[in-house]
Every structure is written in structure tokens, then in C-alpha cells.
Amino acid sequence: MLNTPASAIRFPRLLLTGAGGNLGQVLRPRLKAYCDVLRVSHRRDLGLAAKGEEVHTASLEDADQMLALLDDVNAVVHMGGVSTEQPWAPILAGNIVGMVNLYEAARLKGVQRIVFASSNHVTGFYRQDEVVNTRMPPKPDGFYGLSKAFGEDLAQMYWDRWGIETVSLRIGSSFAEPKDRRMLATYLSYDDLERLVVAALTAPIVGHSIIYGMSDNQTTWWDNTHAQHIGYRPQDSSDVFRPAVEARQQHIDRQDPAAIYQGGAFVKATPHG
Amino acid sequence: MLNTPASAIRFPRLLLTGAGGNLGQVLRPRLKAYCDVLRVSHRRDLGLAAKGEEVHTASLEDADQMLALLDDVNAVVHMGGVSTEQPWAPILAGNIVGMVNLYEAARLKGVQRIVFASSNHVTGFYRQDEVVNTRMPPKPDGFYGLSKAFGEDLAQMYWDRWGIETVSLRIGSSFAEPKDRRMLATYLSYDDLERLVVAALTAPIVGHSIIYGMSDNQTTWWDNTHAQHIGYRPQDSSDVFRPAVEARQQHIDRQDPAAIYQGGAFVKATPHG
């Protein structure tokens, strides 16, 4: 949690979906600083509500539950759905059907801003020696990346058609620390994740904007020039972990697709069980 | 049907899906010139096979049927699925689930080339005073356009991951003649449709390529510069219909989204029943 909040904007009621997932758990305590009430949801029971919280159990593929979930909400931080490469069925349910349910609920309930956890895997089939910006065509590296590309296009359509604003965060690798040399490029610290989500929530005008979520890493494959209006400025870096990571992983197998492409191991995950 | 075939390349067995749909019916008799056996399929019974044809009834959302359908096929012209703006449920079934089934079947059966009927509605929320090329970000104008954007991304992924080649045809308005002033820009004659499909089938190397499907119209919103390797050269034009169309439709309501955006009336279709 940041010592100083990243913004003085406060929302009456903020919704965090996927609050029981990896990043949902990181964000749950942090987002309280930016709202009066934090509504949290997950497909599994989240237990008791903390002070200032409302706890919902809701499944993305259930349109009625989503409609109820978005009632009287000012903005959504959508971390729910599938977040790894998996067989098509759960991805379809959580990330395709679930996204349509979420945006239809937002449209019907008048929610005006969604921060959407997209993924760098939307462009995972670019090479690691290419620098990609947010306007280049998608090259998803599997069903998961494909479903996130779908989510971005959906968000674009709800903006053009219905005026609902979205910031799509193409999150890199948000962990306590980078685990390998690929993550020296993709690392997003938890504090920078908070900065990013808050910037996306509070930037005055965003339409549908796309931004890569990464810390201020020395090595990067992603160019956020077209997203500077969001006002995200990372303050951490993978560089403090570089000596240890490099010492552990001296060798790169340059014939391995996981080493060649930005998506890493995702590019060779087996699509079906 | 063209007097002279558009190519001397012949496929042993070609599959045409959606053969009972509007454009499927146009292409069915035309594609025979380019293959020994034309397999045609539709979700409804297509009746008896003509000479040189094999007739299948198959539903895109049925993975097993798709697997059987793609057996021993050299290339696919995929005109199946939903082709108009509709409620989400049928689009999900035909254009999302169906596309995954088709490409999984192609992967398992070793089919190497698919010509995919995408749509100009992938970019329907660009304005009619903008010229769009095939590398600019999607701006779908509804669930239908969104599903076609998904199809293109899927095709890109199957190329990057599995080496299956696709040409995504962003078809404009393929009718006997243009019906209104918008279609003076979007018109694709049936003969040019044949030229386009054949070029997409026979171009030696395509990876995943995207091309707008339009005749040689005086007015256009689409720039195919990046698709010149496909070798499509239209020979018809909407211009012969211009006097009649303009005489019929003198007035443009410039406040109407259907007049402002490239997607025309699709941009204001109601998403849900």
C-alpha cells in the first residue's frame, strides 16, 4: 500500500471484481483509500466484509448476478475472469461471456468507467526484440490472450456506441518480484499496479484507452506514448532484482519460442486438455 | 460467374461453409471451377449435391460435426455463421464458438488455408470521412462486428502458433447492386467477390492477411495497400449505379449516426431483443 494515496479523488462506491484472485487480493486493501464503499466480488465466497466493504458472490457468466452486482456503482475495477492460459471452455465462460455480461450490466445500470485487466498476452506473439505500442495490431499468444483482445474490442465498442469509458490495462507480470529474465522486462510491482489502477480510475477523460502495465524497468518491449494522458508514472523497477535474476538464469535457449516471443511460456501452452 | 476463371490453380477438395446463405449461394456454383470436389455445408439441409459436390449438414457450434466436415479438405472458404447484427446469443454460437471449432478442426485435420468472411463492421465506428487501412485498430459497430474482430484475432493466433494461413475478407456490401449512397463506397459485385475469394485461396503465401472486399468504386473509405500481395484486382464498380442511387437518395441526414459512421445502420441496431 502506498504511503501517500495516488490520488485525492474519492468514489462513493467502487466495485472490485475477482477480489479473491492474485491481483484482486493485492488491490482489495489498497483501493479502500479511494472510495467510501468498496464492493468486492468473486465467484467463490470471500468471507466477511472488512470495514467499508460490501462482499458479493457473483459469477461473471450469470447475467442476472452481474446486473445486481453493478447496481449503484460508480466505477469498476475488473480483475475477474480467467488470468492464465487454460482450455477454451473456462476462458469462454469467464472472459467472453463474462465480459459481455459485465458491460451489458454497466450499460443498464449507468456505470460510466471500467478499468479492465487486459494482458500483455494480447500481443504475446511479437518478438522480444520488437517494441510494441498500443496501436499495433493484436498478436495474441493463446486462448487467454485472444479473450483479452476480445475484451478490449468490446470495451471500444461500448465506448463508441454507449459512451462507457474503459482503460484496458495490458498487465505484464505483477508479482512480488520478477522470477526470470523475461520478467525483467514485464515486471509490474504491486505499488505500481496500484498507481496504474488509480490513474486509470481518475484520469478525467479516457474514452477507451489501452496502456501496458509495467514498472520503470530498464528493459522494455512496450511503448506507452499514446497513453500518456492517463497519467501513470511508475516509481519502481525490476532493476534492483536484476543481479539475482541474471545470476540464477545465465543461459537463454534462443531456439525456444518461450525465449523468442514476448508471451514467454504462454506461446507454447497446450490449448486443450 | 466469370467467363474466364480467375486462376488456373485447382484444389482437390475445397470446403464452402454457409453455402445456403446469401453469399454462399453466390459462391457455390462459382467455386466449382477451382476444385475437383466442392464440399458444401450449412446448418440446414442443402438438398441434393450437384455434380462434383459433396453436401454436408453441419452446425458450427458442434465441434464433432466440424471435425468431420474438415476431413480431407485442402482449403476452406468460410462463409458460415451469423452475417447481420443480431442479439448476442446466436452471434456467440455461430461466430465465436463456431470459429474456435472451425480452427481447432483445421488444426487437427491439417488444413492449411482458410478464407474467412470477416466484415467491414470490424471497423464500422470509423467515420465516413476517414480512410482506414488494415493495420489500424478495430472499432466494431456492434456484436456482429465484434465477433468478426474476434475471428480475425483467432486467425492471427492460429497462424502465429500453428502455421494455418488465413485471409480475412472485410466484405463491404455484396449485393446485386448498391442500394443507397453508403453502398457506393462499400459495394462489392458478385464477380469481384469471386475474384477476391479466388485470389485469397491461391496467393502463394499469406500468413494471416486482412483485406477489404470492395469493387473499384470511385468513393472508398478503405486502403488495401498492405494487402497488395494477395493479388486482388476488382474489375467492377458501383459507379454505373451512381446516377440512379443519387437520384433516389438526394438527402443525407448528417446528424444520423447511420450517415456519419462507416457501419451505416449497424451502428444503431439494438443489441438485445
Added chain:
Amino acid sequence: MLNTPASAIRFPRLLLTGAGGNLGQVLRPRLKAYCDVLRVSHRRDLGLAAKGEEVHTASLEDADQMLALLDDVNAVVHMGGVSTEQPWAPILAGNIVGMVNLYEAARLKGVQRIVFASSNHVTGFYRQDEVVNTRMPPKPDGFYGLSKAFGEDLAQMYWDRWGIETVSLRIGSSFAEPKDRRMLATYLSYDDLERLVVAALTAPIVGHSIIYGMSDNQTTWWDNTHAQHIGYRPQDSSDVFRPAVEARQQHIDRQDPAAIYQGGAFVKATPHG
């Protein structure tokens, strides 16, 4: 005059300014085919009205005269103002003050479409071995080109702010025939001028669009890719005049700015008397 009109769209009342100027005289008889009433104006008396005409004497720098002139007009073809490099004073009066008066009158009178005779001299300081498109920064070659750049920016502002549409025609060299080797690139035949003006008047949606006005010349410095939505397709070419022009002008002085830059002799005209 074209044998077949370039469009079947008819305007109740069209205004042609500068009707006594070089291109005004060319367009005056041609525009009648596209309107019920052709209002023509010039700063000097134009004599008697032909059938279907209304004749006005009006000075661009007189705001009241402009207001009267635009009364009950559906669209304007603005050929008025200074059309050659001259001292600053007349350019200021006709092309700066006059343009503001014209657009203020259009705003107050509710005129929705203006076709503005801009000029290739807006970009006259690009070299003759560069290909320029309509989005590259202006490089005017003198006060005249500068005033036309102002006019384009004004038109952009009236579109963004007030919804008045303009097509800015960066006219090349519109004469009976090309006079020198530079004009082999810049030539715009009178018939193509008519096609261009009519396309600009009748294209359904233009916002503020810029297009270079040239025939289908073999040599060109200008790329109209971004203006294809206007539907202008030239049918003439300078090429039929090429042998005679080249025979007359064998030598190019490659040290002469008039030979180096697209603006030709304009780039070295003396700005002040």
C-alpha cells in the same frame, strides 16, 4: 462541360464566389447542372444573370455584403479572393479577412457545406522529389500559400466548433493545358476541376477534408490516399501534352529554387512591391 453530369445530386441554391476569376469563369456554366439556382458573385460587376442565375456584387472584406450573399444558400463554392502571389495587403483583405467573413456568414446563415479553393502553394516549399500527403505539415511558399493555410485551419475550426463542413481543394495548375514541365505534375484539366468540385459538394460526409486537385498525371508529388472518401476520380491527364512540353523545355536549371520546389516560381516571388 462534362457530357454526363458528375452527380445526380441537385442543390436548390448554390453560391459560386469569384465567378469572374479564371476558374470562376470555368465553373460558372458548369455548376448550373447541379442546382436549381446558381448564385454567382464577384467584387466587380458580373453583368447580366443568365437563366437560372442570380448575380451579386460583393466584396469578401465587407462582412455585411457576405452576410447578404450567403442568405438562403445550400452550399458554397468559394473561388473568390486572391489567387496569385501578391503583396501582403490584398492577400490580407481577400484571403484572411475575407475568409473570416465568409465563414461567419455561413455560421449565421446556417450554410452547411463549403468547397474552398485552397492551393498547392500551402505546401509549395516541399521539394519536387518528395511526395506529400494531406496530413503533412504545411510549408507555404509565400504570402499567398500562407493565406490558404490559414483558410484551411479556419475551415477546420469551423468544423470542429460549429459543424460546418468544408472540402479544401489544394488546386494544382488548372489551365487549358500545362505550360511547362512543372505543370506535367500539377495539371488539373477543367473537366477534372468540375469532377473535383462536384465530388466535394456531393460526398455525403466530409467534416473538414483536404484534397489535392490534379488530373491523373503520370508524374505527381501528391498523395490523396486520405481523401478517397470524397470520391474524386480524375479522367484526364497531362500526359497527352508531355511530348510538346518536353520538346519546348529541354533544360532544367537544377540550381533554381523554382525548379527545386513544388511551388515553382512562387517560391521566389518578391513579397513586397
Added chain:
Amino acid sequence: MLNTPASAIRFPRLLLTGAGGNLGQVLRPRLKAYCDVLRVSHRRDLGLAAKGEEVHTASLEDADQMLALLDDVNAVVHMGGVSTEQPWAPILAGNIVGMVNLYEAARLKGVQRIVFASSNHVTGFYRQDEVVNTRMPPKPDGFYGLSKAFGEDLAQMYWDRWGIETVSLRIGSSFAEPKDRRMLATYLSYDDLERLVVAALTAPIVGHSIIYGMSDNQTTWWDNTHAQHIGYRPQDSSDVFRPAVEARQQHIDRQDPAAIYQGGAFVKATPHG
């Protein structure tokens, strides 16, 4: 005033126009560090000259006064003219006629470098979720922005034609501190303004260059990539004011053009009294 001068280059005689205006008053004491003699001018009497100063009263629309003003001057910092949205008449006088007078005087007197206070309002009709660079087409948000676009084109022409160098500063919001959330993006501190003007004066070769004038703000709409040769590096930021500004202005009215477009309230100022 900077503790350490931003450059060790000294000019024998520097001219500051508009020395009595808001930014003129800020720059007047600061520019002394970079010249032997600072000539200051304004349309109103500026009172007594300080040490090392020469004080002139001169009106931009008076060509003779401008000619006298530029006599024996090495470089000009042109802060004069109208700096807010106003009716057309004063803008025409100060920013159109006045700019021509200034550059004609520079040409006749052999002045080789002008730093021109242009404005972000040259591109004020881009949206606040777009990132604009210095090569994109102008979208002025009113007469004021339009007059500054004219000034930039004029500067370009005097460079191409006469070799007079200009840096056009598209100044954001240069105040003691940012007043609202829009200014968190557009803020330019007075110290950074000094850095910017000095960089523009002292960069060895500038031709005609355009640069946005902003501090190192976390949120920005402007990309100065193409202006890095000028050597301007801001050292202040609006971010220290962010908590207070956001606390004061919690709400954004996203239907308000002043919130949507970069020009802020300028985009809806009434053009005529």
C-alpha cells in the same frame, strides 16, 4: 529566476516583446542573465528601464515601429500580441498583422532567431484522451488558436524562404500553479518557462521547430519527441499540486466540451461580442 543560468550563451542585445504581459513580466527579469542589453517593448508604456535594459513602446500592427524595434537586435523573444480568446478584430491586429510586421522587420534588419510564443490552442480541438505530437495537423479551438497556427506557418515560411530561424513554443498553462485538473496536464512552471525560452534561444540549429511548453507533468497530452534537438528538459512538475487540485475539483462533467477537449474552456468561448 533560476539559481544557475540555463545557459552560458550571452547575446549582445535581446528583444522581449509583450514585456508588460503576464509572461512578459515573468521573463523580463530572468532574461537579463543571457544578454548584455535586454530591449523590452509593449504597446503600453513600461516605465523606466532597469539596469541593462532598453525600454520601447511599440505596437505590433505598426510596421514602422516594429522596424525600429528590431534594429540591432540579435534575437527576439516574442511574447507580444493577444494571448486569450477574444473577438476577431484585436486578434487580427496583434497576431496576424503584427506577426507579419515582426517577421518583415526581422528580414529587413537581419535578425536570425525568433522565439515565438505560440499556444497549445493551435491543437485545442484534439481530445484529452489523445496524445498529440508536433507534426500532426492543427485543430485550433478558436480565433486565438487559429492566429497562432498562422504564426507558426508564417515562421515556417520565413525559414524556408529567408533563413530566419524560429522556435514556436506551444505554451500550455504558465501560471504560479495549476488551477484545475486540466492544468495538471498543461502546467508550465515559470522556471521551466525560463528553461524553455533559453533552450529555444541557444540551441545551435533550429530551422523552424515546434515544441510544446509543459513541465514534467505525470499526465500529458503532448509528445515532444520531434523537438528533442532543442534541449529543453523540464525540472518542475504539476504533481506537487495534484492532491490539492483534485481535492478541490472532484467532479468532471464529461458532457462538457471544456472537459473533453484539450483546449478547455477556450473551445466554447463566444467568438463575437
Added chain:
Amino acid sequence: MLNTPASAIRFPRLLLTGAGGNLGQVLRPRLKAYCDVLRVSHRRDLGLAAKGEEVHTASLEDADQMLALLDDVNAVVHMGGVSTEQPWAPILAGNIVGMVNLYEAARLKGVQRIVFASSNHVTGFYRQDEVVNTRMPPKPDGFYGLSKAFGEDLAQMYWDRWGIETVSLRIGSSFAEPKDRRMLATYLSYDDLERLVVAALTAPIVGHSIIYGMSDNQTTWWDNTHAQHIGYRPQDSSDVFRPAVEARQQHIDRQDPAAIYQGGAFVKATPHG
């Protein structure tokens, strides 16, 4: 030979190098129409001079011979040097050392225009499903393509430094007819070759320009947008040969680098004997 000459410009003395090579033999009789005296050269004896010819034997790697060869010449069509993939030694001699000798001779003798036979193999490692323009980075496919990239850079340097103009022709496949499906894209008819060379010789201002040499083929990988100022307009096409070529070569081996990359078989030629 064209029935009508491609230009009415005549040079007093034109030099054709490599006149005994494949394309040299094609051009030798054709270039006479454009000059009073055609000087032809080759490293081997060319036999007797035809009427209006001067015959020289000269080796590109001999600086003195080159100096003599360029004496009193108005322009050069440089078809000499190695024109296929070969071991490094002859390419070094003919295309590296020889090019320096040619341009040094041009500088010393005051020759102002060179038409340089570069090659599509400068960019032969782009894929056949990419469309390449003349500003994209080189990707040579072997020593031959590398030597032509060197030649283009040399020409650029002699233009920037010494004002010698060059048009670099990236010639595709100039044969009597296309031999395989790759050449349907790369074919340049002999008549179009003549049109191209003459346009490059006679365009008024070219600086250093690069243009791909191809006929008006339906399939193309190359975009000459930036070379339109040269005024080359092909009038032939590979399309008349398409049925025969496709009938002969039904199958493409899509694993073969010669099928994947634009350079065709050059991309897998062995570099060293």
C-alpha cells in the same frame, strides 16, 4: 522498343554501362531514341559501334578506365557489375569497388545524373505477405543484395555531399516473360523497363530516389508511393502470363525459404564456392 518514345528529352551523350549484360542488351537499342550519342561499355569487347554509338571496353574496378569512360557524358545508365548471387570476390570488385570508382569519376567529370540498376534483393528477406515501401530498412538476401544496398547508400551520400542525382531502380524480374509464380509479382517487361529508365533519366528533380521496377502486376509486394515524382507508369502486366504460369506450377512448398521470402531462390544461395 516502344512505338512512341517515352520522352521527348534528348541527351547529347548518354553512357550505358554493362551494355553486354542481359538488360544492357535490352536497353542498348532502346536508349538511342533519347540521345545524340550513346556510349556503351562493358568489361568484355562489345564489337563494332552501331550508328550513333561509341563503344568502350572498361572494367568497373579500374578507376582510371572509369574516369575516361565518364568524360563528356551527360548522364549514366549504370547496368554494369554483378547481377546475380555469387561469391563475395566478384561482387566486391564489381559492385563495391566499381560503384565507388563510378561515382568518383562522376564527381570529377561533373556528371549530374545516374540511373543505377539496384535490385529487389536489397529487401529480399521481407516475406512475400508483406508490402514494402522504399523507406523501410534494407533486408538484403545475400552478398548481391548487400552490394546493392551499399550502392544505394553511396548514391545517397554523393547526392547529400556532392549534388549528384541518382535514381536507384530496385529491379524485379526483367525477362521476356515471368517464369514462375514468384515472378507474377516481380515481373518487369522490357517495355516497362525502358519506360522506367527513361522516366528516371528525365524527371526534372530526383535527388536520390529509390523506386521498385515492376510492371502493373495484379500481385505486388512493393509500394512506390514515395516515388511518384519520377513519373513511371507501367503499361504491361504479368497477368497475361498468369494462367500458363499457374498451370505449370500448381504447388507451393510453404516450408521453403525460397517460397516464403521475396528474394526467392536468392535467399538460400550458397555464399561461398
Added chain:
Amino acid sequence: MLNTPASAIRFPRLLLTGAGGNLGQVLRPRLKAYCDVLRVSHRRDLGLAAKGEEVHTASLEDADQMLALLDDVNAVVHMGGVSTEQPWAPILAGNIVGMVNLYEAARLKGVQRIVFASSNHVTGFYRQDEVVNTRMPPKPDGFYGLSKAFGEDLAQMYWDRWGIETVSLRIGSSFAEPKDRRMLATYLSYDDLERLVVAALTAPIVGHSIIYGMSDNQTTWWDNTHAQHIGYRPQDSSDVFRPAVEARQQHIDRQDPAAIYQGGAFVKATPHG
């Protein structure tokens, strides 16, 4: 030498060519931190080997010596060859013939990564008011820059054809301190040079990448956006030297090509003795 090594990656055997040259001497002691054995070479005798070193005398134009030199080497830092503008003969020998020998040796010996000392003089004929990125066409400023452009193209070809990776460093001015105002833009400190070389050696995947070698200077002409995957982040700056440099060199002669173009004095060096 850096207090903390720039990377924890260690190579068993690293080759440094040109170890007796200016930058070779700077790098020789620094590179030891990144390898078990540092092989150093020069055309002249380098004297005794230091601990952990192997010393070779080898001439780039001798293919056999190069073959021996690259035996059992993991990566090469190629600082050898000519590094200033000189007559053509030594440049041909060292930078053309020598580069071919080096890469052929790498191919035959299985060396997988080369860090190549290219030069900013590859683009030295861009103006000092232009910002150049690594994808823009070369504009070499003399034979030296031309030879480095050749080297980059060669490296690109060995990557595309043989899978040998190269980072081409377009080194600015790497000296103990900047000597003049041009070097305020081009300065590369020795510590930053070490950071750059080490990043280029250790970045996991580079294909053929190009990067400008400069410190974090306030003024720059070069945009490394496309090279961010290399992970080079300068930590020094020319700015600490700015006051002294500017005080020494108050005047710029703006008519002098050495002041106008990025290559500085190289652009007017005489090519031949």
C-alpha cells in the same frame, strides 16, 4: 569502470577486437568483469596479456587470421576497423572486407552474438534540427559512415540468413568529455559506453538491433524508442559540461555544413588524399 557491474551474466570467452584503439583501450579493462577469458586483438602487437586475457595480433582483412581469432569464442565486441573519415582504401580494407571476414568467421565458428561498433555517421547527413530514429533511411556523411551502413546491412543479412545476432551501436562521441556544442548532443561517457556494450551483449534476444550510443544528454537528435528491448539506460549526461563548453564556443556559424548536419566536421572531410 563501473563500481557495480552492469550485469551478472558471464561469458566463458569474450573477444574484443580493436583493443588497441581509442575505445578498445577504454573497454579492455572493463569487459573483464563479464567473462572468464577476455581475448583481445588488434592489427598491431598489444604487448603482454593481463591476467584472464588472451592477446592476438590479427588483421581484419586477413580471412584466415579472423577465422583463428574467432575460434572458441562466445561473443564478440567488434571495435576494430577504421573509426574516422579517411581515404577509401583503408576503409575498404578494414570496414568492408574486414566485416565480411569477421561475419564469415562467426558463421563458420558458430559465434552467436556480435556487438558491432557502428557510428552516428551512418545518419550524419540529417540536419541537427531533425530527430532520427533507428528505422529511418541511412544518410551517411562520407566513406566512413558509408562503410558502417554496409556493416549494419551485413549484420542484418547474417541474422536473417544465418541466425547470428548483432547489436549495431551507432556510437556518438565517446570521449572523456564533450569538446564542443555538437558533442553536447552526441556525448557518450565511458561508463555509459560500458553500460551500452554490456546491455547489447546480455539482452536475451536481439536479432539485429540498432541503437544510438549516447548518454542521457538534455539535447539529443536520436530516438531509441525501437531499441528499448536492449535495456540500455544511460546514467551520465553531457549537461555537467555544458557551461564550460558554451562559454568556450559562443558562436555557431550557421552557414557551415559542420554546424548544420549531425555528422559535424565529417560532412566536409575531403574523401581523397
